[in-house]
Amino acid sequence: MTMTLRRDHVAGGGFIVGGALILAVSGDLPFGTLASPGAGMLPKLVIGLMMAFGLIVLLRAGDSPPFAAVAWGDLPHGARVIALAAAAVALYVPLGFVATMSLLLFGLIYGVERKPLLNSALFSVGVTGLAYLLFNTLLKSPLPRGLWF
Amino acid sequence: MESTLDSLALGFSVALRPDVLLYAFIGCIVGTLVGVLPGIGPLAGISILLPITFGLDATKAIVMLAGIYYGSQYGGSTTSILMRIPGEASSVMTCIDGYAMAQKGRAGAALCIAAVGSFIAGTFGVIVLTVVAPPLASFALRFGPPEYVGLLVLGLIFLAYMSSTSLVRTLLMAAVGLLLGCIGIDVMSGHFRYSFDIKELGDGIGIVPVAVGLFGLGEILSTPSKSMTAKVIRPRLAELLPNRTEWRQAAMPIARGSVLGFLVGIVPGSAHIISSFLSYALEKRISRTPEEFGKGAVAGVAGPESANNSASTGAFVPMLALGLPTGPVTAVLMAALLIHGVPPGPQLVNEHPQVFWGFIASMYVGNLMLLALNLPLVGLFVSVLRIPYAYLYPLIIMFCIIGVYEVSHSVVDVWIMLIMGGVGYLLRKFDFDPAPLVLGLVIAPTFELSLRQSLVMSGGDWTIFFSRPIAATLFAICGVLLALSALSFLTRKDWRGKLAEVEEVGEKR
Numbered sequence: 046m047t048m049t050l051r052r053d054h055v056a057g058g059g060f061i062v063g064g065a066l067i068l069a070v071s072g073d074l075p076f077g078t079l080a081s082p083g084a085g086m087l088p089k090l091v092i093g094l095m096m097a098f099g100l101i102v103l104l105r106a107g108d109s110p111p112f113a114a115v116a117w118g119d120l121p122h123g124a125r126v127i128a129l130a131a132a133a134v135a136l137y138v139p140l141g142f143v144a145t146m147s148l149l150l151f152g153l154i155y156g157v158e159r160k161p162l163l164n165s166a167l168f169s170v171g172v173t174g175l176a177y178l179l180f181n182t183l184l185k186s187p188l189p190r191g192l193w194f
Numbered sequence: 195m196e197s198t199l200d201s202l203a204l205g206f207s208v209a210l211r212p213d214v215l216l217y218a219f220i221g222c223i224v225g226t227l228v229g230v231l232p233g234i235g236p237l238a239g240i241s242i243l244l245p246i247t248f249g250l251d252a253t254k255a256i257v258m259l260a261g262i263y264y265g266s267q268y269g270g271s272t273t274s275i276l277m278r279i280p281g282e283a284s285s286v287m288t289c290i291d292g293y294a295m296a297q298k299g300r301a302g303a304a305l306c307i308a309a310v311g312s313f314i315a316g317t318f319g320v321i322v323l324t325v326v327a328p329p330l331a332s333f334a335l336r337f338g339p340p341e342y343v344g345l346l347v348l349g350l351i352f353l354a355y356m357s358s359t360s361l362v363r364t365l366l367m368a369a370v371g372l373l374l375g376c377i378g379i380d381v382m383s384g385h386f387r388y389s390f391d392i393k394e395l396g397d398g399i400g401i402v403p404v405a406v407g408l409f410g411l412g413e414i415l416s417t418p419s420k421s422m423t424a425k426v427i428r429p430r431l432a433e434l435l436p437n438r439t440e441w442r443q444a445a446m447p448i449a450r451g452s453v454l455g456f457l458v459g460i461v462p463g464s465a466h467i468i469s470s471f472l473s474y475a476l477e478k479r480i481s482r483t484p485e486e487f488g489k490g491a492v493a494g495v496a497g498p499e500s501a502n503n504s505a506s507t508g509a510f511v512p513m514l515a516l517g518l519p520t521g522p523v524t525a526v527l528m529a530a531l532l533i534h535g536v537p538p539g540p541q542l543v544n545e546h547p548q549v550f551w552g553f554i555a556s557m558y559v560g561n562l563m564l565l566a567l568n569l570p571l572v573g574l575f576v577s578v579l580r581i582p583y584a585y586l587y588p589l590i591i592m593f594c595i596i597g598v599y600e601v602s603h604s605v606v607d608v609w610i611m612l613i614m615g616g617v618g619y620l621l622r623k624f625d626f627d628p629a630p631l632v633l634g635l636v637i638a639p640t641f642e643l644s645l646r647q648s649l650v651m652s653g654g655d656w657t658i659f660f661s662r663p664i665a666a667t668l669f670a671i672c673g674v675l676l677a678l679s680a681l682s683f684l685t686r687k688d689w690r691g692k693l694a695e696v697e698e699v700g701e702k703r
Contacts, residue, residue, distance in 0.1 A: 084383045088373060095366060099366065126414065172589060186245060
């Protein structure tokens with residue numbers, strides 16, 4: 046008899062393993078006593094609860110769909126979006142708002158969404174310029190200037 | 195009552211100031227747009243725009259942000275009726291009969307009924323809020339640390355009980371939120387917790403990066419742009435007014451939805467979503483023509499739309515009177531007040547009467563503005579839907595980054611948002627609702643402080659939570675809710691299943 050790996054097996058197991066890892070790095074936090082609770086009391090109680098709930102999710106996994114049935118069709122798109130956003134965050138302060146955001150928008154619209162080159166470029170630069178005007182000039186909310194602005 | 199009216203007069207003197215009116219108007223417009231646009235909900239909208247309010251005083255800030263919240267409830271109905279896409283989660287039920295009415299050529303009437311129902315319910319909610327919140331705040335002044343522990347535990351258990359996913363999954367998410375809330379310096383002992391030598395984490399994890407990541411970015415990651423194409427039914431403005439029969443059919447569902455929505459709204463949980471489901475189920479149950487539901491029943495639009503607006507107002511009662519957020523949106527609004535140096539809770543009405551009453555009065559004005567805006571400008575809002583999603587979501591990502599960075603000018607916050615976006619995506623895949631996580635994060639500092647203060651003041655005697663009448667009552671209610679959940683788990687029958695059945699039937703039609 047083979048056991049089907051189900052969605053909640055993975056989810057419940059993930060929370061148990063995650064809880065155990067966090068507990069392992071919580072060693073230096075004192076639990077204290079009931080009369081004098083330490084900095085580690087609530088975190089350790091909460092980790093215990095998290096692992097217990099994770100265990101219940103795991104034990105009741107039979108009601109959940111097979112893990113193989115979880116639709117991951119949107120993952121490549123999501124991964125591309127998050128990779129470009131991560132690059133933008135890394136460049137945000139060194140390059141500044143205008144350059145980074147123009148590149149991010151262009152990357153998403155032209156690179157990910159395959160929209161026409163000129164439309165993508167004009168939209169990216171135009172919208173970034175408007176956002177810069179709105180936040181930096183009208184709302185006096187300083188944005189990173191970076192190398193050029 | 196007289197003092198309430200005097201205070202309300204003070205509130206109107208604040209809310210009717212031209213500058214406050216302007217921010218209420220901006221909030222209503224932005225809220226309607228947030229409601230209209232699929233893929234961006236009120237939570238992401240409020241979180242992204244929170245930094246814009248930093249230059250404003252607390253009254254203008256909360257008036258604008260609250261306008262976004264209840265404005266989104268109005269706007270959510272537009273896409274539901276015209277496109278069969280809920281612009282906002284609470285508008286799911288409106289899709290069923292609203293779109294069916296639109297297909298019959300009654301789109302204008304459905305939009306009008308939704309707007310008028312929203313206005314009546316929103317105004318009803320504000321009137322009850324005006325009457326209920328101040329005495330509740332006076333009562334809450336008797337609360338000490340053990341009562342606050344009881345109240346916060348009750349809030350979490352209520353949230354789990356009312357949640358559309360299972361009790362265990364909700365509590366699991368709340369536990370993750372509480373754990374995230376433990377990051378940073380422990381205020382009682384000075385210990386650094388889970389900061390891994392990143393100095394920015396010393397102050398803890400902010401609500402805004404977490405909320406924007408989970409609800410803004412997370413939503414975008416799980417919404418591929420090619421899936422966002424739909425046919426928009428253009429309403430004929432000449433046919434905006436419902437006929438006499440439709441008004442008659444809408445009257446009682448609006449009244450019932452208003453009362454039901456408010457009652458559900460004051461209970462922690464995704465009240466505005468649950469209230470619309472409950473209202474739809476109630477209207478169908480008591481209808482003389484239940485077979486009409488799913489085919490364009492007026493009550494199927496009027497009831498849920500009124501209920502979700504009333505619920506969004508009801509959710510302000512525990513926030514303003516007790517300092518207890520009932521959901522992620524009120525949690526972010528609470529954070530906004532805290533950022534402006536105004537702690538919500540029992541002291542708010544006495545210490546900041548201008549903010550408290552100005553905010554309440556602005557909701558009367560805001561509801562009127564929304565009614566005036568939504569019908570004549572429906573064509574304009576619909577035209578926003580023509581912006582291709584491929585151009586729209588990069589814009590939202592840009593605003594997410596700006597919004598999070600501007601809170602404390604920290605790139606670490608933006609990285610947290612990005613990580614939370616990935617977490618939000620995974621949580622959706624594994625059928626976890628991220629809302630309790632945000633709630634856990636918000637209440638974590640108060641919960642921990644109250645818990646430890648209670649234990650210290652009792653010398654380590656945990657029975658302090660059951661020996662004081664108010665705390666004991668709150669924990670007794672927690673016990674009853676847990677027992678009810680255990681019962682429904684054993685019998686495998688609870689209200690969630692019934693709601694799912696109602697939704698399923700509607701979807702099939």
